[in-house]
């Protein structure tokens with residue numbers, strides 16, 4: 617199981633964490649990975665960025681996830697990991 621923790625701290629919230637949660641949920645469902653990926657919210661990870669949202673995938677922390685780079689982030693950091701775990 618891959619755990620994706622999306623920061624919902626105030627800085628990330630302002631930069632779109634709510635939308636990001638919806639988008640990740642939709643992608644997980646579209647790929648049928650509901651049993652492989654657990655999506656959670658979390659408080660400030662101490663990595664607030666000028667741009668985008670901070671997301672932790674298992675033990676790796678990624679900053680600056682935006683609407684623009686979401687697809688690449690999802691494919692490289694979440695999808696590949698989740699599929700490797702199947």
Ligand code: FES
Nearest residue numbers: 623625628660664
């Ligand atoms: S509010 Fe998200 S890392 Fe600080």
